[in-house]
Amino acid sequence: MSTQQTRPTAEAARGAVQAAVRHVVPDADFDDVDDDTPSRGEFELDSLDFLGFAETLATLTAVPIAEADYPRLVTMATCVGFLTGAGDGS
């Protein structure tokens, strides 16, 4: 089922998430944002913003993001977990 692909490191994944948020919210400030804070609420992302975020994230990391994966892109922690493949059981 799972195809072999290069996963980003946790650090690279974190950087990509920040870059993808900044793609839609250029002045997003992550300094006071907890890893477990939902990004959509924190950065006021509507569904169109989220689409732009997911699109950028997929491009930056080369990790394919299916629509069914959207619920895993909620917080910094869940995004990094998804992108690095943590919890995939492979």
Next chain:
Amino acid sequence: MRETIARLMARSKREIPHYYLTTTVDLSAALAWMRERNADLPISARLVPAALLLRATAVATARHPALNGFWVDETFRPGGGVHLGLAISLRRGGLVAPAIHDADRLSVIETLAAMRDLVVRARAGRLRGSEMADPTLTVTNLGEQGVESVYGVIYPPQVALVGFGRVVERPWSVDGLLGVRPVTTLTLAADHRATDGFTGGRYLATIDDLLQHPEEL
């Protein structure tokens, strides 16, 4: 910007005798269709529910022209096309509602592209004068920010405003069987000088009906 909004909204509440209607719309058919369609597509080509809601509103508005236009000099003037105003909140505060021109002639895909383009340009301060000037009916999708329903204030001289609340899972009965379905609260604020509740009710029923047949949108 705050002053402009204050002036317009005060005028709206002072001059427009609003009436409000609301109905709950089952979105399971629309969302199932959307998910199936999105499954094989790259993110850039995927739809979001907001595009379906806006598309259904555009088609319904074309079918109910009494709600599409302006109240000027004590009379209703029909809009010269379905130019849907899209309420967009700006990150630094404030609100704009520029028009998607001839929205009833756009496919669902084109509707989404138009929404994305408008949101990006609205937030970058690059809207055209015509987009700001001529919406014939405004749509607000405040549900994206979490509220379950929105009873809007009409943007004068328009005569109607449509609101969509958050999509929530609710117990729902179909043919006597209870299930859990995604639903949204659809509301209409309309100018009673231009239309009566009967017209507004038929309009909301049309939007609901369209959303039950997403493949035809």
